[in-house]
Structures are given as C-alpha cells and as structure tokens.
Amino acid sequence: MDRNQISKWIKSPVKMGHKYSLHAVYFCTGCGIIEIPPSITARWDAERFGVIPVATSRQANLFLITGYVSLKTLKAIIRTYEQMAEPKFTVGFGSCPINGGMYWDSYNTIKHLDKYIPVDGWIAGCMPRPEAIFVAVTHLWTLIDREMADGYKRYRKNYKFYRSNQEKLYGKLEWPPLFQKDGAK
Amino acid sequence: MNHSMKNQLLSLFTEIQIDIKKDNEMIINAAKNAIIGILSFCKSKGYEHLALVSCVDWIEQKKFELVYILSPYPEQEPEFSKKEKTNIILKTRIDREQPEIVSVINIFKNAEPYEREIHELFGINFNGHPRLTPLFLERTYKIPPFRKNFDTREYVKKVFDEIPFIDKKEASK
Numbered sequence: 001m002d003r004n005q006i007s008k009w010i011k012s013p014v015k016m017g018h019k020y021s022l023h024a025v026y027f028c029t030g031c032g033i034i035e036i037p038p039s040i041t042a043r044w045d046a047e048r049f050g051v052i053p054v055a056t057s058r059q060a061n062l063f064l065i066t067g068y069v070s071l072k073t074l075k076a077i078i079r080t081y082e083q084m085a086e087p088k089f090t091v092g093f094g095s096c097p098i099n100g101g102m103y104w105d106s107y108n109t110i111k112h113l114d115k116y117i118p119v120d121g122w123i124a125g126c127m128p129r130p131e132a133i134f135v136a137v138t139h140l141w142t143l144i145d146r147e148m149a150d151g152y153k154r155y156r157k158n159y160k161f162y163r164s165n166q167e168k169l170y171g172k173l174e175w176p177p178l179f180q181k182d183g184a185k
Numbered sequence: 186m187n188h189s190m191k192n193q194l195l196s197l198f199t200e201i202q203i204d205i206k207k208d209n210e211m212i213i214n215a216a217k218n219a220i221i222g223i224l225s226f227c228k229s230k231g232y233e234h235l236a237l238v239s240c241v242d243w244i245e246q247k248k249f250e251l252v253y254i255l256s257p258y259p260e261q262e263p264e265f266s267k268k269e270k271t272n273i274i275l276k277t278r279i280d281r282e283q284p285e286i287v288s289v290i291n292i293f294k295n296a297e298p299y300e301r302e303i304h305e306l307f308g309i310n311f312n313g314h315p316r317l318t319p320l321f322l323e324r325t326y327k328i329p330p331f332r333k334n335f336d337t338r339e340y341v342k343k344v345f346d347e348i349p350f351i352d353k354k355e356a357s358k
Binding site: 110 | 321323324330335337338340341346348349350351
C-alpha cells in the first residue's frame with residue numbers, strides 16, 4: 001500500500017474501497033468488446049488496477065459501454081444500469097457512444113449515449129488500445145477522489161428527464177420506473 | 186455436372202436464363218412464378234443447403250431482386266471433390282410497388298428468418314409465411330429502412346437529434 005495514501009484511507013475508507021475495487025460488468029456491446037479479453041487477462045492484467053469482470057450487473061459497479069449502441073442494445077443497457085448497485089460508474093469506450101462515430105447517419109444506432117444514461121467518462125478512439133482503459137481507470141480514480149464521478153446521483157436527481165428521453169425513442173417502456181420522483185432517496 | 190444441369194433446367198422451365206461465368210457457379214435468372222419449381226428441382230439434384238436469401242433494391246428500374254444461393258453438402262455430391270463447392274444463384278425480379286412473392290419455407294425451412302428479415306427491412310410480403318413479425322427493429326418505420334428511398338440523414342435529424350442533452354452543471358447541483 002502506498003504510504004502517502006494512509007491519511008486518505010483513514011479519512012474516507014469507503015471511497016478508497018470504491019476506488020480500488022472496480023467490478024466491471026461483462027456486457028458485450030459492439031466491436032470494442034474485443035479489447036476487453038486481452039485487458040483482463042495475463043497480457044495487460046486489469047487486476048493490477050483492481051478492475052475485475054463479474055458475471056451479473058448486481059455485483060458490478062463499473063459499466064464499460066464498448067462500441068456502437070443499437071436501439072435493442074440500449075434497452076438492455078438501461079435495464080443493466082438500473083440493476084447495478086450504487087455507487088456505479090459508466091465509461092463510454094470508443095467513438096461510437098460519444099457521437100455515433102462511423103454510424104453517424106444510421107437509422108438504428110443511437111448517437112449520444114449520455115442522453116439516455118449518465119456517463120462519467122469517455123475513452124475516445126476507434127478502437128482505443130487496452131492501455132487506454134487503464135488511463136481511463138486512473139482518471140476515474142481521480143474523479144472518485146474529488147467526488148466528480150456522480151453519474152448515479154445525476155440519474156437519481158434527473159430521473160424524469162432520462163426516462164422521458166428513453167420513452168421518446170421506444171414509446172412505452174416495458175418496465176416500471178426505477179424511481180417514482182426526481183431525487184428519491 | 187453444371188452443364189448437364191443447365192440443359193435439364195432449360196428443357197424443364199420456360200422464361201429462364203442461365204449463365205455460367207465460373208466453373209463452380211451457375212446464375213439463373215427466372216420469372217417470379219418459376220422459383221418454387223426451380224428450387225425444388227435443385228433440391229432433388231443434391232443442392233440441399235439454402236445458404237442465403239437476399240434482396241437488392243433496383244430503384245431506377247422499379248424492381249426488387251431476390252437472390253437465393255444454394256449449395257450442396259460435399260458428402261452427397263460424389264462427382265465433386267471436397268475442395269470444390271458449387272453454387273447455384275437464383276435471381277428473380279419482382280414489382281417494387283406491390284412487392285409480393287411466395288414463401289419458400291415449404292422447400293427450405295431455414296428460409297424463415299431470412300424472409301422475416303427481408304420483410305422487415307425491405308417491406309416485401311411473403312405469401313404463406315407463418316409469422317412476419319418484427320425481428321430486429323425496435324421502432325416502426327414509414328418506409329422500410331433498407332429501401333433506397335429511405336433518407337437516413339433526415340431520419341437521424343428528426344428522431345435522434347431532437348432528443349435533448351442534459352445540462353451537466355445544472356444536473357449535478
């Protein structure tokens with residue numbers, strides 16, 4: 001353990017715990033998922049950074065959206081995101097979730113992911129290298145330290161806005177709202 | 186084998202045009218009514234695998250072209266070595282205004298998802314198909330999205346660009 005961080009550990013152990021045990025939900029979206037197996041296995045070994053993939057969204061707190069998001073995938077993404085336990089952090093990986101990327105005029109791909117769920121950070125590139133994931137993870141540590149990775153709080157506070165955006169795409173959603181009103185505890 | 190089959194097909198069916206451009210590829214252009222007969226004939230000759238049903242939109246000629254690709258299983262084709270795989274490509278053109286064609290499920294069962302997909306993306310009706318329900322798409326489209334006159338840019342502007350961004354600074358207050 002880094003001795004410089006002992007004061008931080010004593011001050012807010014929960015935050016440090018969140019920082020160094022990021023459990024990524026193993027959710028395959030688009031082509032970027034091809035970068036995930038090498039980065040979690042021996043070649044790049046994400047466990048050095050405390051990132052480990054888990055089987056279900058109930059156990060996870062890091063959500064990597066790896067690639068283009070079609071309308072059908074977005075439904076699964078919203079449901080997965082709502083199932084994750086707080087605190088949860090979302091990172092968009094690749095240029096397609098940022099602004100559509102090469103699918104900028106596709107009829108079936110959403111262009112901006114952060115209209116539908118809150119996103120804490122982006123990794124630009126097509127494709128980003130696995131090293132970029134670790135750069136993003138270290139940035140995410142800084143954000144968690146400064147309490148700037150507040151996507152899940154934004155989702156609670158502005159749930160109606162996000163839900164209305166989701167309903168604009170799909171009409172009526174098949175599942176009930178996660179929160180009954182904005183800012184629910 | 187291809188040449189003997191070509192002669193047999195020419196003697197059996199009228200309104201049929203056959204090209205053999207490569208040794209292992211036979212292209213049949215046929216009328217809409219003849220495809221059931223041609224497909225069942227090819228199946229009886231060992232071409233038992235329907236590899237693909239596809240569709241091309243010829244907007245200037247106001248036609249849809251349906252493409253059926255058949256190939257045999259090598260074990261059942263003793264005349265050919267296993268390296269060589271012969272294909273039959275059957276093409277038929279149908280009217281673009283009222284696109285209708287008979288389904289080939291009774292001959293090849295695996296045509297079902299292909300025909301569903303073509304129905305969804307091109308809006309072609311397959312008579313005799315048991316369920317032409319949505320397969321891939323989540324939204325309903327006025328013009329099926331794979332037709333050439335579907336303007337994707339306009340659609341994106343109308344649907345995806347209209348959805349508002351959230352103001353991050355306001356949101357996290």
